[in-house]
Amino acid sequence: MSTSWTEHERAVVDAVPDGLLIGGSWRPAASGARFPVEDPALARELRTVADAGAQDARAAADAAGAAQEAWAATAPRERSEILRRAYGLLLERQDDLALLMTLEMGKPLAEAKGEVAYAAEFFRWFAEEAVRVDGGYRTSPDGRDRFLVMRRPVGPVLLITPWNFPLAMGTRKIGPAVAAGCTMVVKPAEQTPLSLLALAGILREAGLPDGVLNVLTTSRPGEVVEPLLRGGIIRKLSFTGSTAVGRLLLEQSAEQVLRVSLELGGNAPFLVFEDADLDRAVEGALAAKMRNMGEACTAANRLYVHESVAGPFADRLAARMGALTVGRGTDPGVDVGPLIDADGRAKVDELVEDAVGRGAKTLVGGEHAPGDGYFYRPTVLAGVPADAAMLRQEIFGPVAPVLTFSDEDEAVAAANDTPYGLVSYVFTRNLERAFRVSERLDTGMVGLNKGVVSNPAAPFGGVKQSGLGREGGSEGIAEFLETRYLAMPLT
Incomplete structure (x- = not known):
């Protein structure tokens, strides 16, 4: 069994941005703090990344809020093409992305390559869903009014991803948010931030505008997440993780009556x-x-x-x-x-x-x-x-x-x-x-x-204490959309 990193492995890791992505710029944490990412196969520090705090969380929320109106007004086809380009880039860089994932969380390289392909499919699926958001035209029962039913983005969203599928769970949440026209703050798991940071770089390269995607890496999730949920800018939470943490986040989301999607534990x-x-x-x-x-x-x-x-x-x-x-x-x-x-x-x-x-x-x-x-x-x-x-x-x-x-x-x-x-x-x-x-x-x-x-084409999710909502399928984008209707009298 190899006991050290090769020159190529180090190069792949060192190529990943190590700061916070806020408003289109990579920056250090306001406090200057950093935390280590470990290679679990060697039980050794692989890299350090910026360690966000509450001040960084407020800045990320402000950036997402400022970008929301313009991003929601972007043509669905434009959002679709960004996802399609990102899909192609993921497949083009499959080998390096898989290696990065293996180094930070341990899964065998062949399995990691399979995850990159699976992750890319969420971008392809939601690229197609972006241009299929529907509405309707209805007649009131008394025949006097017409109802125009529309779907609109829920608004800035907070996405919290787990460590076990660090790339696929990122695309499964980011894909429908982009397709629906929502700006985002993403907090990856402390153990595996590198894959998400690499994904953020790919999305910027694919043409995602500044402020639409903001990434906060942190070893202090409570200090970062709670102010986001209670701050009044975020309108939806999508979380994958343990049931115990999910319950806590559900309580914190209640103050602002946020839309919530939770993919929690299983048995x-x-x-x-x-x-x-x-x-x-x-x-x-x-x-x-x-x-x-x-x-x-x-x-x-x-x-x-x-x-x-x-x-x-x-x-x-x-x-x-x-x-x-x-x-x-x-x-x-x-x-x-x-x-x-x-x-x-x-x-x-x-x-x-x-x-x-x-x-x-x-x-x-x-x-x-x-x-x-x-x-x-x-x-x-x-x-x-x-x-x-x-x-x-x-x-x-x-x-x-x-x-x-x-x-x-x-x-x-x-x-x-x-x-x-x-x-x-x-x-x-x-x-x-x-x-x-x-x-x-x-x-x-x-x-x-x-x-x-x-x-990616099927609605993933559970019942009871395994969560709320669905990810993937046509149901996946619906989680990021609100329904509005316009009433018009004809007489």
């Missing part, structure tokens, strides 16, 4: 029925569990398998996960990179130790992998008891707990026994069961014989 059930294609189910579980080292809100968190096939399923999954290569994401042949930081790995340690202490059997893994960074071996646990802590919270690591069920009602009840409701997965070859179970599951999305559900 995804993965149901395998006795008639499922086991090979397909195992591959689906591998995809649903191991995407991004298991650090995904859509990760399969509880694998419920019919008792008649649970043994063969668990053994096959353990064989597949045990064969994965763990290492630094930039090294050839690596399947699984490090977890994001020491706290993330410690949480996985704690959850696995709790489950094993309560009687779960480790089929593979269950320990750290060698290396200087935050590596953890892919793990399969069988016989996980119902009171294990990992069944009640996101694992956010490469750990697959396998449980059994005896009938359909038991499986659905267990799947729904959680305050979360983001996504669920169902594997069966019975068509009636597929529809019946999918309709009974209390989640915003269902993967039917499929381990990955995310697609």
Whole structure:
């Protein structure tokens, strides 16, 4: 395993702007403060960036507010073309962007390249949606009036992106905001600001006007975010992150009655029925569990398998996960990179130790992998008891707990026994069961014989404590639009 950065890796990192983007200019934080960005594969400082505070937050909000009227008046086709140019630039620079992402958050290079392509598709999708914002012409019931229904941008928006998909979650939020005509203040995650800073540079190069996109990197999110939400300029919040933080932001948004979109935690059930294609189910579980080292809100968190096939399923999954290569994401042949930081790995340690202490059997893994960074071996646990802590919270690591069920009602009840409701997965070859179970599951999305559900053309989001609103699809741009109607008398 390589233990230092190459000359090319350093050059890619050093090419990224390291300041705050406010009103079209890169600038240091008002306090002059900076904070470190760590390479989780080496557990070493990779770069430092500007550390914004409350004064910088006010400046960014002012810049977004000042640019809103002119940006809202920009022709939809012009906004579309900016997104289309940015889409092309992302693909053109896919290799360097993927390398940057791997260095700052750890995912293997091949997976990072896939994320760049996925991220670019949000810009292409919303470039097409920008010119399709509709309205309507209606007649009042008494025939005397006409109603002209219009859609207009909600106004300046605050976008808060997570560390696990630092580029794709940026484009998933920025794309519809640009398409709708909203100016933005973006706060990327403290662990992974570099990908978003690189994206901001690409959008400027694509022709996005000054002040439309403002970026605040910070290690003090509370000091930056709360004044933005309470300041009276921001009109909408879009946040992806934990449910605990989402609740706090929802409370803070109430003061100004902001529009809110929240994509929060998950506890995804993965149901395998006795008639499922086991090979397909195992591959689906591998995809649903191991995407991004298991650090995904859509990760399969509880694998419920019919008792008649649970043994063969668990053994096959353990064989597949045990064969994965763990290492630094930039090294050839690596399947699984490090977890994001020491706290993330410690949480996985704690959850696995709790489950094993309560009687779960480790089929593979269950320990750290060698290396200087935050590596953890892919793990399969069988016989996980119902009171294990990992069944009640996101694992956010490469750990697959396998449980059994005896009938359909038991499986659905267990799947729904959680305050979360983001996504669920169902594997069966019975068509009636597929529809019946999918309709009974209390989640915003269902993967039917499929381990990955995310697609820019589909509405991504959950129910219950997994969030509010949808991202992607035609629903995605609607989150950034207000409806207004004009009443006109004809007599």
